[in-house]
Amino acid sequence: MGEKTRHLGRLRRRRHVRSRVFGTPERPRLNVFRSLKHIYGQVIDDTEGHTLAAASTLDPDVREQIEGMSKVEQARVVGKLLADRALEKGVTKVVFDRAGYKYHGRVKALADGAREGGLDF
Secondary structure (H helix, E strand, C coil): CCHHHHHHHHHHHHHHHHCCCCCCCCCCEEEEEECCCCEEEEEEECCCCEEEEEEECCCHHHHHHHCCCCHHHHHHHHHHHHHHHHHHCCCCECEEECCCCCCCCHHHHHHHHHHHCCCEC
């Protein structure tokens, strides 16, 4: 399977997931983006189109923590930080948007970290 075909398949799955997953002010959407080096998470209110909280492996306070960790461990740290930032904004319940990625590996680790941090989904 070529790289372009795999990418287009993920985008097709993403559209399918997004047709069902919608973030409201009471229960915003926790979105995940995974690149080859980094992982990003956002808590988004889709009714207003605002990002309420965000965290990634590029954040300065995360970079010093994750040095020497595997990518899965890094994703768990990002999930915990994202949960802390969301709880500061008063968000406790979210709906998980895996963005077409399999719920496996780094995506699952970020979700588990967010649950450990106090988010409910």
